[in-house]
Amino acid sequence: MELKNVSCYSPDNMPYGHGVQYFKSEDGQDFYESLNLFTKKYTLCIEPDTGIIRSMAEDVSSLYPAGFTVVDVDELPDGVDISGDWLFEGEKIVPRIPTQGERVAKAKFKKAALMQQASTVIAPLQDAVDLDMATDAEKALLLSWKKYRVLLNRIDLSAATDIDWPDPPSETNRQNHGFKAVIHRHPDDPVIDQMG
Known part of the structure; x- marks a missing residue:
């Protein structure tokens, strides 16, 4: 599953109330309505332009997705973290070579x-x-x-x-x-x- 370029928005119908922040992907998919589509063990928030991993969790609902693309994966390589030293490249996570x-x-x-x-x-x-x-x-x-x-x-x-x-x-x-x-x-x- 992938939600690209997630941003904040205010839906006409606020199913979770007015005190909740809502998110949607660039193609209009609501983040909360898409939670059950993330079926793999880990969910990542990555920078849309670079693929740099900035956040990860086993519970997708615990992520703050605004400004990121959200993807899920079954496995994480040893040592992976959110320090900016790892990339998500299509299907896999790889070490990033810093500038x-x-x-x-x-x-x-x-x-x-x-x-x-x-x-x-x-x-x-x-x-x-x-x-x-x-x-x-x-x-x-x-x-x-x-x-x-x-x-x-x-x-x-x-x-x-x-x-x-x-x-x-x-x-x-x-x-x-x-x-x-x-x-x-x-x-x-x-x-x-x-x-x-």
């Missing part, structure tokens, strides 16, 4: 997230050093995280292919250095161990 711009954007997002993670770890370690409270293990860990952050910052994302992402200092390194993030609420309160 260069999409690869660059994804790499920029990953780099920003990793930089934020590193900065979050570095901040309390740097505080301990600045306040002359850092242990030797914390100083060594701070140095490791700063080196990691510098390597991240130097990554050239212009090609966004085969990026050699540096490895962050491992949890094992944190434990081997004896690093413990501590928070003092009040001088009389016990220290809260954040690293286990």
Whole structure:
């Protein structure tokens, strides 16, 4: 079953009441009246022009179809999701090859997230050093995280292919250095161990 280019509309007769949003395909088929025609296990909402899968469900009535073409399939390949990395091509679902711009954007997002993670770890370690409270293990860990952050910052994302992402200092390194993030609420309160 396929409903192409589904859009919102207001039918003359509103069988489900006035508080319901109604949808129809480009050839005038009502979405709700067509629910029983979707007989396969999974239903997908795909972009009409590209076939990119944007939503999927086992219960077709749970989908919001406006702006999409709605199709059904019996099987989903392993790993299929709605991230924009999968296409519906006629009868089958296939992986989508992202554009260069999409690869660059994804790499920029990953780099920003990793930089934020590193900065979050570095901040309390740097505080301990600045306040002359850092242990030797914390100083060594701070140095490791700063080196990691510098390597991240130097990554050239212009090609966004085969990026050699540096490895962050491992949890094992944190434990081997004896690093413990501590928070003092009040001088009389016990220290809260954040690293286990």
